[in-house]
Amino acid sequence: MVMDDVQVKDGVDAQTVDAVKALSGAYKYGWNTEIEMEYAPKGLSEDIVRLISSKNEEPEWMLDWRLAAYRRWLEMKEPDWAMVDYPKIDFQDQYYYARPKSMEEKPKSLDDVDPKLLETYKKLGIPLKEQALLAGVEAPEGERRVAVDAVFDSVSVGTTFQAELMNAGVIFCSISEAIREHPELVRKYLGTVVPVSDNYYATLNCAVFSDGSFVYIPPGVRCPMELSTYFRINAENTGQFERTLIIADKESYVSYLEGCTAPQRDIAQLHAAVVELVLLDDAEIKYSTVQNWYPGDENGKGGIYNFVTKRADCRGDRSKVMWTQVETGSAVTWKYPSCVLRGDDSQGEFYSIAIANNMQQADTGTKMVHLGKNTKSRIVSKGISAGKAQNTYRGLVSMHPKAKNSRNYTQCDSLLIGDKCGAHTVPYIEVKNNSSRVEHEATTSKVDDDQLFYCRSRGMGEEDAVALVVNGFCKEVLQALPMEFAMEAQALVAISLEGSVG
Amino acid sequence: MLEIKNLCVQLEEEDKQILKGVNLSLEAGKVHAIMGPNGSGKSTLSYVLSGKGGYEVTEGSAHLEGNDILEMEPEERAAAGLFLAFQYPVEIPGVGNMTFLRTAVNSQRKLRGEPEMSAGEFLKVVRAKAKDLKIDADMLKRPVNVGFSGGEKKRNEILQMAMLEPKMCILDETDSGLDVDAMKLVAQGVNALRDGKRTFLVITHYQRLLDHIKPDVVHIMAAGRIIKSGGPELALEVENNGYADLLEETA
Ligand SMILES: Nc1ncnc2c1ncn2[C@@H]1O[C@H](COP(=O)(O)OP(=O)(O)OP(=O)(O)O)[C@@H](O)[C@H]1O
Numbered sequence: 001m002v003m004d005d006v007q008v009k010d011g012v013d014a015q016t017v018d019a020v021k022a023l024s025g026a027y028k029y030g031w032n033t034e035i036e037m038e039y040a041p042k043g044l045s046e047d048i049v050r051l052i053s054s055k056n057e058e059p060e061w062m063l064d065w066r067l068a069a070y071r072r073w074l075e076m077k078e079p080d081w082a083m084v085d086y087p088k089i090d091f092q093d094q095y096y097y098a099r100p101k102s103m104e105e106k107p108k109s110l111d112d113v114d115p116k117l118l119e120t121y122k123k124l125g126i127p128l129k130e131q132a133l134l135a136g137v138e139a140p141e142g143e144r145r146v147a148v149d150a151v152f153d154s155v156s157v158g159t160t161f162q163a164e165l166m167n168a169g170v171i172f173c174s175i176s177e178a179i180r181e182h183p184e185l186v187r188k189y190l191g192t193v194v195p196v197s198d199n200y201y202a203t204l205n206c207a208v209f210s211d212g213s214f215v216y217i218p219p220g221v222r223c224p225m226e227l228s229t230y231f232r233i234n235a236e237n238t239g240q241f242e243r244t245l246i247i248a249d250k251e252s253y254v255s256y257l258e259g260c261t262a263p264q265r266d267i268a269q270l271h272a273a274v275v276e277l278v279l280l281d282d283a284e285i286k287y288s289t290v291q292n293w294y295p296g297d298e299n300g301k302g303g304i305y306n307f308v309t310k311r312a313d314c315r316g317d318r319s320k321v322m323w324t325q326v327e328t329g330s331a332v333t334w335k336y337p338s339c340v341l342r343g344d345d346s347q348g349e350f351y352s353i354a355i356a357n358n359m360q361q362a363d364t365g366t367k368m369v370h371l372g373k374n375t376k377s378r379i380v381s382k383g384i385s386a387g388k389a390q391n392t393y394r395g396l397v398s399m400h401p402k403a404k405n406s407r408n409y410t411q412c413d414s415l416l417i418g419d420k421c422g423a424h425t426v427p428y429i430e431v432k433n434n435s436s437r438v439e440h441e442a443t444t445s446k447v448d449d450d451q452l453f454y455c456r457s458r459g460m461g462e463e464d465a466v467a468l469v470v471n472g473f474c475k476e477v478l479q480a481l482p483m484e485f486a487m488e489a490q491a492l493v494a495i496s497l498e499g500s501v502g
Numbered sequence: 503m504l505e506i507k508n509l510c511v512q513l514e515e516e517d518k519q520i521l522k523g524v525n526l527s528l529e530a531g532k533v534h535a536i537m538g539p540n541g542s543g544k545s546t547l548s549y550v551l552s553g554k555g556g557y558e559v560t561e562g563s564a565h566l567e568g569n570d571i572l573e574m575e576p577e578e579r580a581a582a583g584l585f586l587a588f589q590y591p592v593e594i595p596g597v598g599n600m601t602f603l604r605t606a607v608n609s610q611r612k613l614r615g616e617p618e619m620s621a622g623e624f625l626k627v628v629r630a631k632a633k634d635l636k637i638d639a640d641m642l643k644r645p646v647n648v649g650f651s652g653g654e655k656k657r658n659e660i661l662q663m664a665m666l667e668p669k670m671c672i673l674d675e676t677d678s679g680l681d682v683d684a685m686k687l688v689a690q691g692v693n694a695l696r697d698g699k700r701t702f703l704v705i706t707h708y709q710r711l712l713d714h715i716k717p718d719v720v721h722i723m724a725a726g727r728i729i730k731s732g733g734p735e736l737a738l739e740v741e742n743n744g745y746a747d748l749l750e751e752t753a
């Protein structure tokens with residue numbers, strides 16, 4: 001029995017090494033799709049906000065909400081507390097809306113979607129077909145299936161398995177569609193987890209978000225398949241502002257995956273997303289991200305500036321949320337998926353692998369805000385720095401006076417490859433009652449030459465050896481990912497570290 | 503099998519010479535033992551042969567079946583059939599022992615242009631070999647050497663050796679830290695691999711191991727040189743009298 005177990009995991013790891021070999025060459029998703037696009041005029045103004053709203057055929061209330069956010073944003077200042085350094089963003093020098101011409105007329109079904117777009121997703125390993133798929137694997141009928149919402153620049157181009165999900169009562173569609181078709185749900189929950197004025201980038205997102213995904217799982221429903229959104233930035237000089245809202249009603253469950261890539265370009269591009277999760281009593285959400293935006297070249301030219309606000313509100317008692325992220329891409333990452341543990345006995349978990357190579361900068365972590373009684377949280381963060389990269393873990397654990405008997409455990413490990421990179425750990429801990437307990441462990445280590453030599457003396461090449469050691473370091477987080485994602489993530493870990501040794 | 507000629511090695515970082523002209527000729531199928539005082543350079547020899555960084559070869563050569571191994575990367579030496587059972591096996595947290603073994607086996611096969619071993623076959627073989635060495639399923643599942651006892655680590659090295667089926671096996675103090683029963687297991691493991699062609703270089707401080715693994719030739723190393731070579735009786739002499747006489751003889 002025990003041994004069979006081993007075989008499964010073994011398969012995963014062996015695949016890593018193969019994947020590395022197969023994919024050797026740097027960023028794999030750096031190509032772009034030649035497609036006729038329609039842009040809103042460059043720059044940001046009230047008119048642009050109105051234009052985005054009208055393109056999405058939004059009701060009045062939505063436009064008002066956006067405009068209020070925009071006016072608010074004008075008065076806000078860009079935050080500078082993160083340990084990231086990038087040239088000032090000229091918000092007037094980019095496009096806020098870009099959609100393929102062929103999307104002007106909303107396709108009635110997947111069959112009507114522009115073949116070029118379908119081809120793009122196929123090439124990314126995400127064929128938009130209603131069969132088992134993910135990470136380039138089209139599994140035979142009957143195996144685990146994943147529904148996909150595909151977002152291309154500013155618009156969702158298609159969502160698979162909608163009808164089948166609807167049979168189970170699950171709503172899975174683009175957020176623009178949800179605003180039109182399910183306004184009662186959107187109005188009730190949008191902006192209740194991440195308030196409009198939450199932070200500079202979130203407020204900007206409220207004003208100009210163009211699309212994203214919407215999920216509603218009704219009471220007592222276990223979502224019959226995994227849901228996922230695949231974000232692709234294709235257009236040049238265009239920011240992507242997506243918005244995701246997931247509502248897990250009482251006693252429901254969903255596992256949601258998010259993937260993202262962008263072409264290789266010399267000019268940095270902005271991506272500012274907001275993700276809101278709402279959990280009612282006894283609901284559970286697993287949210288996994290493999291973030292692989294173009295990281296820029298080895299001299300720091302180009303790449304995505306990734307400023308993301310993700311938050312889960314465990315409103316219901318005994319609700320449970322688990323964030324798992326593998327952050328390998330982006331030139332600059334600023335991201336802190338958080339849990340507000342409002343319901344009694346609610347639980348939040350955060351598992352993270354953040355890799356920064358070459359000139360990448362990552363400032364990422366989480367916030368666990370304990371408000372309810374007997375709430376529990378767990379943080380496992382693995383930061384890997386190579387090249388001249390800087391990697392910061394920033395985490396807040398806050399136990400409020402009413403959060404009696406609450407627990408947090410934080411484990412924060414950093415691994416350095418080479419001696420020109422940096423790792424920083426910035427934990428903030430606030431405990432305002434005396435029955436709660438917070439445990440924090442942190443380590444920093446280097447990839448050990450003895451470990452590499454040991455692997456090589458057994459026949460492994462240098463890069464395979466690094467991949468093996470680093471995957472070992474990340475093991476606990478990789479194990480938290482759904483199986484299909486775990487394989488892709490392992491391969492990614494290896495690829496992102498290419499050229500980091502020797 | 504392995505020809506070492508006038509091998510001179512110093513540290514890369516400082517100007518300190520450790521091997522001062524080592525000569526060894528190991529014929530295929532034979533078992534050679536090296537004994538010698540602490541710090542005489544035995545482990546250094548094994549590291550330099552397997553390609554560890556930090557050492558500079560200033561003179562001399564080492565050929566495995568006629569191929570100059572000093573020019574090769576460590577993994578190429580492994581694929582060419584060289585294996586070192588480490589004096590201090592290294593821990594690799596988070597990497598399952600089984601994963602490690604399978605990656606090693608298949609990496610070598612790939613380098614040699616051979617087909618990979620399938621998951622099923624691998625599992626069958628590793629189970630059988632682990633059983634012979636009394637390594638249980640749990641130890642195969644655990645991360646490489648992490649939390650293993652001293653003796654378990656050494657047995658794990660022998661398991662790796664059994665899986666990789668090298669032509670030239672170097673065992674660096676595989677006996678130290680082993681209890682009497684484990685020593686027998688390890689010796690049996692080694693003896694089971696003796697097939698008339700496979701060659702062994704056994705580094706040890708004790709006659710005990712050589713009771714089980716009968717050497718053809720025994721060498722004494724001191725201060726970076728082989729100062730004396732002889733038959734199995736040389737090991738007994740060391741066991742009884744220590745190195746003092748030998749050192750004096752050659753001084
Ligand atoms: N990287 C290094 N830095 C400094 N000194 C070193 C290094 N490697 C080896 N030495 C020195 O070289 C000498 C030989 O060491 P080595 O480990 O080869 O000895 P040994 O014969 O294996 O000893 P033992 O029987 O104790 O295992 C010792 O004096 C050791 O301190």
Ligand SMILES: [Mg+2]
Pocket residue numbers: 544545546589674675
């Ligand atoms: Mg030694």
